[in-house]
Amino acid sequence: MTPDEQAWYEDRQRHGWVLPRKAVWPLRLPGIRWVRALIVNIRIHRQADAWASIGIGFQGPAPYDRWVVYAITRGWC
Secondary structure (H helix, E strand, O other): OOOHHOOOOOHHHHHOOOOOOOHHHHOOOOHHHHHHHHHHHHHHHHHHHHHHHOOOOOOOOHHHHHHHHHHHOOOOO
16 A cells, blocks of 8 residues: 555544545546546636635635545546
8 A cells, every 4th residue: 555545544534534426437447537536626626716715715625625536536436
């Protein structure tokens, strides 16, 4: 297990986070999941910027959202 995966699992245990439902298998194929992760990452950054523009939220995407994007890049969800 890589250090990144270890940190991911530790965050899961520490915060009690649960992954969303798995995507259908074609969306979890290597090339497609990277495009999907890119699109999701852009969407969460836009959403975080929208909230920040009215003074609410973090200095970027929520940690849970970044945690899920990492799982998407690995094909776990």
